[in-house]
Amino acid sequence: MSEHERPDRQPGDSPPAGEVVAELDELCVWFPTPAGVVRAVDGVSLRVRRGETLGLVGESGSGKSTTGLALLRLVDPTSGTVRVAGQEVTGWSRRRLRALRRRVAMVFQDPQASLDPRLTVGSSIAEPLIVHRLTGGTAARRRRVEELLDMVGLRRDLADRHPHELSGGQRQRVGIARALAGEPDLIVLDEPIASLDLSVQAQIMNLLRGLQRDLRLTYVFIAHDLAAVEHMSDRMAVMYLGRIVESGTPAQVWRQPAHPYTAALLSAIPVADPQVERQRRRIILSGDIPSPVDPPTGCRFRTRCPQARPECAATDPVLAEVAAGHRAACLFAGDAVRAMRAS
C-alpha cells in the first residue's frame, strides 16, 4: 500500500503527514435509472490524513457529493473499496454501519432541510449523543450540548429555540455542532456555505478552520466554489464527470493548473475587480457537461476541451504526476494549458 505501488492514483502527498483516516480505492458508484446506468463516480481514489482538509471541487454532475456520501457509506459502492480508520467498510451491514456513522459525520448544504423542524436546537444536537450512547444522564447530556453550542459560537439559550427561529448562519452552526457531537474521525462538509450570504460564508469558514486547529479535525470539504476550496484545503482534487482530473496543493492547482478543465474553471471565475475583469480573456467552454450515462470514450473532457487532439478519443488518461504531489489526467498536461492561455 506504499506510494510506489500506485504512483498515479493518490491525489497528492504532503509528507510528513498524519495517519490515513479515510481512503477510497478505485471507487465506482453507479445508479441504475430508466435512461441507463448513471456513472456518478467512476474510478476515484483518494486519501485523507488526520488533521488535514481535502477539498473536492467540481460542477454539478461531477460526482463530488456522491464521493462524499460514499465516505459515510450512505451510498453503496458498485466496485472499489472504502476504508475508514484502517477498516474496510465496503461490505458492512446496516447494523455495523451505525458505528461508522459516529466515526464519520456530515454537514449538509441546506441546514433548513437537514434539521428536524419540530425539534429544538438542543434536542437536535443531543440526538447523536443519544443514538451513539455517548453521555450518561440528562444533566450530562445538557452540559455537553451547552459545550457544543459554545464551540460553534451560539448562545446557550438558543438550545430551546426551533430551527425556523434561527438565521441561516445560525442553523449551519447547529449542523456543525451536531457533526462534532460524536467526536468523529472525519467530517464531510458538503457545500456547507453555498446557501449562505457572503458575510456569513466568511464567518462559517473561519469557524470551521478554528475548530480544526483546536480539535485537530479532519475534513473533506466539497464545494463548487473554487476560491473557497482553495482557501480551506491543504490538498484539493478537481472532479469532472465522475473522475478526479487534477489534484495537488491549492497553490499548485490555482497557480499552475495542469488540466485544461481546471484552467477553464479558473478562467470562468469572476474577480471582484472591474479593471482585471475588463482585461481578462476568458476560456469559454462550449456546450454542457456530457451525460454520465454515456460518457465520452477516451478522455471525458475531450468533447469540450479547446485543445482536444485525435489521441484524446482513443486513450483514457490516468492521473499522472506532473510535479511533486501534483497530478493531472491529461495526455498533454501542462502543454495544453499553456496553448489555451496563449491563444
Place this chain on the structure above:
Amino acid sequence: MSDAAVLAVTDLTVTIGTRRGPARAVAGVDWSVRAGETLALVGESGSGKSMSVLAATGLAPRAARVTGQVRLLGTDFTASSPDRRRRMRGRHVGFVFQDPMTSLNPVLTVGRQVAEAGEEHLGLTRRAARARAVELLDLVGIPSAAQRVDAYPHQFSGGMRQRVVIAMALACEPDLLIADEPTTALDVTTQAQIVELVADLQRRLGTAVVWITHDLGVVAGIADTVAVMYAGRILEQGPVDAVFGQPAHPYTTALLAARPDPAAGGGDLVTIAGAPPSPLALPAGCAFWPRCPVRGDARCEHELPPLRPVSTRHHVRTFYPQHADGRAGHE
C-alpha cells in the same frame, strides 16, 4: 435616447403588510439606467434589491404598498393604468429570473413560448412568430435551433433553459432587460457563457440592463454603475470603478474583503459579525450600525446618515466615509 434614462426610480418605497406588522422592504431608493448601460444592484438576501425592481416594474406582490415615482421611457409609469402598465412592460421590458423553470411552461414547446410575446405585443402572425423564435433561439446560442424549437423545457440543460428564457425576454426587442440573479443557479463555466451572451446582445441591441446579484465578481465584469443595498436602502452608489476601487462605506469595504482571495494567502477572512436586521424591526439610525466595524458614535445609532457625494457620481450613506486606503475618516 442615449442620454435619457430608460428606467428611473425616485424615492421608491415598498412596505409589505405581514401578520406581524408592516415590513419595510425598500426605503427611499433612487436609481436610473440608460440605454446600453448596465446597472448592478448588489446586496445580501433581504436587502430589497429584487423587491425594488419588482415594484419599479409594477410586479410587486399584492400585499405591498409602493410609493415614489417610476419613469419608464419618459412616461410616468406609476401614474399609468394597470392595463397600460402591462402593455408597456410586455412591449419594452424583458425579464430573466434565477430559476428558468419559473419562467417556462413545462407543457409548451420552447418555440411556442418564445413566439408568444411576438404575437401578443408585436402583432406577428403565428407563422412569422415561429420563424422569429428560431431566429432568437439561434441568437442566444441554442445549437440547431430550427430542430430544437419544437422541444420541451425538460429536454434542455439548466444553462440552455436560461438561454431560452433570454430569447423570450428579447422577443420584443426590449429597451430594458431585468436580470434577477440569472446565473446564481448555474455552474461557473455556464455562468461565464450567459454573462458573455448578455453582454454581447447588449452591445448589439443597445439594451439597458438592470442586473440583480449578490456576486461581486459578476458585478465587476458587467456593470457600468452599481448600487449596494442593505436593509432596503442604498448605502453606496456610483460608477463600478469608483465603488470597487475606492469603496467609501464600511459595509462595501467589508463585503469586498469577505471573499477568500487566493493571492492574499490563507489567513482568517474578514467577517461582518451578526446578521442583517429584520425588516419588521429596523434600527432608527444607520441600519448597518449594529454590525459596523467602524461604529462612529451615538449619532450613527440614532440618526439616519444621508446619501452624500464623495466624488462626482459616487455617493455614500455614512457619517464616516472610508479613505481609499481602507482607514475610517471623519466626514
